[in-house]
Amino acid sequence: MTQGTYVDKEFQRDTTYIEDRITSDGTGEWPVEPGRYRLVVSRACPWANRTIIVRRLLGLEDVISMGVTGPTHDADSWTFDLDEGHLDPVLGIPRIKDAYLARFPDYSRGITVPALVDVPSGEVVTNNFPQITLDLSTQWREYQREGAPDLWPEDLREEMEAVNERVYTEINNGVYRCGFSGDQAAYEAAYDRLWTAMDWLEERLSTRRYLMGDHITEADVRLFTTLARFDAVYHGHFKVNRSKLSEMPVLWAYARDLFTTPGFGDTTDFTHIKSHYYEVHLDINPTGIVPAGPDYSNWLEPHGRERLGGSPFGNGTAPGAPSEGERVPAEHNPLLDESGMVRTR
Known part of the structure; x- marks a missing residue:
């Protein structure tokens, strides 16, 4: 809420x-x-x-x-x-x-x-x-499981706190600041702040595979959940429509890299996401109509981020398939296989 x-x-x-x-x-x-x-x-x-x-x-x-x-x-x-x-x-x-x-x-x-x-x-x-x-x-x-990644590495914490603060203020909450603006001037100011930060991310991620370097950290988790909702909800519903995520070459490749990493795409429920925003925010969407799109198949296009080096889990390992009781229903995310994992092309 x-x-x-x-x-x-x-x-x-x-x-x-x-x-x-x-x-x-x-x-x-x-x-x-x-x-x-x-x-x-x-x-x-x-x-x-x-x-x-x-x-x-x-x-x-x-x-x-x-x-x-x-x-x-x-x-x-x-x-x-x-x-x-x-x-x-x-x-x-x-x-x-x-x-x-x-x-x-x-x-x-x-x-x-x-x-x-x-x-x-x-x-x-x-x-x-x-x-x-x-x-x-x-x-x-x-x-924690054997092979669990260190998502909060001590040597990166000071820098990561600064990155997390900007991502939260300008992007995670920035999309809401746009969507819930009380007038045109407030909306345009929020819009400018959001896209300034999105351009900063596009530049930062052009030379490093993940936000903090070679491996996934808490910072990537925090950014991913906004990116996963961007084209499906925020672009239209919250009027953050300078461009779609899928039109930003670096951020889009980064998002796809994470999406196909165990733990990210397999926890993404597109049906629940769209249902929530379009049915609950009736002040923004008075009809309560939930859009039929977008097509999600482009999430599986090759991302090419391996060229930057690094690996998702460093010296650790990926988690296995989610338990049957915790799988996102396949009809809610058409990119999942029968085990609840993101399909390979």
Whole structure:
């Protein structure tokens, strides 16, 4: 659910989250404990999609269970309408709001995903999505799969924090700033900011395979979820239409490189993505009509990024196929094979 306010007609996202953390040192209220927590996501939401990707790359599926809401929500909450009886099978609740209220009976802020829930108590622990993925990398190391990549390498953290900040401010949130602008002037200012940053990325990625160099990091995860939605939603729905992603040679090749890497394209649900934006944002799309396009087959065109060197996982290995219960339905992403992985041409 997109929460925000307006200052001089400019959309400003509400970034006040529950800041509790699940930590490995045993000093906090929420200790790392396999099986204790449930990650609640929507495949439509780019912020939640980050956590799905990181959890899969690190091999934490058997350690932290995952509940998936439907792609749409009302003004009240995301709901578990994909599950039998419209109840989450582990938490036994029909909406994620119930986990928020279990802990904070008077909770009045946005009911957002992703959210980590303490299964024994049914209480939400945190919805602080930037911190959730960083903690999956740093606090859950003991339980990561053999060959898991280091998505938050210590020697790159200072530079990566600066890159992440610009990507978040100007691109991840920049598309929303365009789409939810309150007037023409605010829209045009947001549009200019977005495309200045997109051009910066086009230049940065022309000489390096990934945002931070030779291997995938958290920075690539954060950028990918916006790029995956760009042509299908943001280009038209949010009016960021200077060009399509598929018309930007470097960024488009970079996006395809990631899409065909295990953990990225196989977690992308195009049907849920389009359903969410076009059916929920009725102030922008009053008819609620969901576009039939675009054609996704171009995601499988050769990207040629290997010429820059590097490798996705460095000294690590790729994750295997997703478990049957966590596969994106093939009809929601026609580029997946019967195992739930991105097809090869």
